[in-house]
Amino acid sequence: MTAIEVLDGGLLTTVQDLGRFGAQQYGVPVSGAMDGWALRAANRLVGNHEGAAGLEITLTGPVLRFDGPGVIALTGGDLGARLDGRPLDPWQSVGVPPGAALSFAGPRDGLRAYLGVAGGIGVPLVLESRSTLLKARLGGFMGRALAAGDRLPVGPGDMASGRTGWRLPRTLVPAYGHAHTIRVVMGPQDDAFTEDGIRTFLSGSYTLAPQSDRVGCRLAGPRIAHRRGADIVSDGTAFGSVQVSGDGLPIVLMADRGTTGGYTKIATLASADLSRMAQAAPGDRVRFVRVELDEAQALLRAARAGLDRIARDEPRRAPAAGIFEEDSGEPLAAPAYAALADALALRRGSTAARTDTIRAAMPGLVVSVAVRAGDTVAAGQPLLVLEAMKMQNPVRATRAGRVSRVLVAEGALVESGAALVEFDDADAGRS
Numbered sequence: 001m002t003a004i005e006v007l008d009g010g011l012l013t014t015v016q017d018l019g020r021f022g023a024q025q026y027g028v029p030v031s032g033a034m035d036g037w038a039l040r041a042a043n044r045l046v047g048n049h050e051g052a053a054g055l056e057i058t059l060t061g062p063v064l065r066f067d068g069p070g071v072i073a074l075t076g077g078d079l080g081a082r083l084d085g086r087p088l089d090p091w092q093s094v095g096v097p098p099g100a101a102l103s104f105a106g107p108r109d110g111l112r113a114y115l116g117v118a119g120g121i122g123v124p125l126v127l128e129s130r131s132t133l134l135k136a137r138l139g140g141f142m143g144r145a146l147a148a149g150d151r152l153p154v155g156p157g158d159m160a161s162g163r164t165g166w167r168l169p170r171t172l173v174p175a176y177g178h179a180h181t182i183r184v185v186m187g188p189q190d191d192a193f194t195e196d197g198i199r200t201f202l203s204g205s206y207t208l209a210p211q212s213d214r215v216g217c218r219l220a221g222p223r224i225a226h227r228r229g230a231d232i233v234s235d236g237t238a239f240g241s242v243q244v245s246g247d248g249l250p251i252v253l254m255a256d257r258g259t260t261g262g263y264t265k266i267a268t269l270a271s272a273d274l275s276r277m278a279q280a281a282p283g284d285r286v287r288f289v290r291v292e293l294d295e296a297q298a299l300l301r302a303a304r305a306g307l308d309r310i311a312r313d314e315p316r317r318a319p320a321a322g323i324f325e326e327d328s329g330e331p332l333a334a335p336a337y338a339a340l341a342d343a344l345a346l347r348r349g350s351t352a353a354r355t356d357t358i359r360a361a362m363p364g365l366v367v368s369v370a371v372r373a374g375d376t377v378a379a380g381q382p383l384l385v386l387e388a389m390k391m392q393n394p395v396r397a398t399r400a401g402r403v404s405r406v407l408v409a410e411g412a413l414v415e416s417g418a419a420l421v422e423f424d425d426a427d428a429g430r431s
Helices: 036-046 195-203 271-278 293-307 334-343
Strands: 003-008 012-016 054-058 063-066 070-078 081-083 093-096 101-104 109-117 151-153 179-186 206-208 216-220 231-236 241-244 250-253 260-269 285-290 355-359 364-369 382-388 391-396 401-406 419-424
Touching: 036 054, 036 070, 036 109, 036 271, 036 293, 179 271, 179 293, 195 260, 195 285, 250 260, 260 271, 271 293, 382 419
Parallel strands: 179 285
Antiparallel strands: 003 063, 003 151, 012 054, 054 109, 063 101, 070 093, 070 109, 081 101, 179 260, 206 216, 206 285, 216 250, 231 260, 241 250, 241 260, 355 419, 364 382, 382 391, 401 419
């Protein structure tokens, strides 16, 4: 494999490595993967060094085509990966043939997935890193998110190296969910908060706000009281600093944070829990638990040790042609399921009408609606635009059909899972 062709860029897909260190004194943020543990795992699975550049894929994945044989691995959030239309399990290395296409059906668990490719993504180094800093249009692929028509170079990888069939033990595969307990070390400015403020921080339940992005995770919930105000003389910020500004609400500073900040920082995330924070989606619940420094260090050592347990999997029997279970791709009892499909009139060519409901993948604001009841739409056609995570995200039709109902209007605030548009077969309304 020498290149990856981008057929659809997805919501936000960027080139990231472990970060751009050594330039913060010049005001250049570190950037890098939001979930560094997942990127390290992806690289180990395909035989790269841990810091090789891969792709960070947010919520709605891209469509990618590989120009030659190679080895890939997906880690982090489960976004419903498909390789040539078949389900692809994450946390394992797999071989891909020339022309294979990788796509994503939609999020199942977590917010960000990471694609490791044997040889790494071969974009140029900028200040000793291949990471993308979007706000400065620095690094990565032309300093921006991927878009249709891009062609990503891939570094030299050895298909014969035998790195297919490696996986992270299932007992170590994270389950993210939508309620996150995040461990923190107090400080460096916890003395700037009242005792009641600290109790509020450690006992309150917070909700991740739609305004969150790669700079910081904004949280809504009980307000944290300062002793004498939120301002301090600007000092350095760390990945995972919990900053509390004058409104009393915490912001967890993330990969693209500024190099310095002038607000008090009540705590800092334990490094082992940065991955969990990076996988939290808008609308998820977050609670903080205090740990001491030595415990946080032990947690990080244990997380790193987990990567050492990546090993070659036992060979599996190739599945036969037939009907396959949607999630695992394992073969099902084809004759029985074929009979059931016949009984339900679900075989290809069936005239039974289908009605689908498009739902919001996360909380957000409806910016515009592009269709109305009765419109015929093609698969992939934009139906409306939803603003979330400081991005305007097109919501597309999952298949061709006819819009039967539009359930939201411009300016509406919607929750995760809210019904947006209903549509059915294009000829369902014809007599």
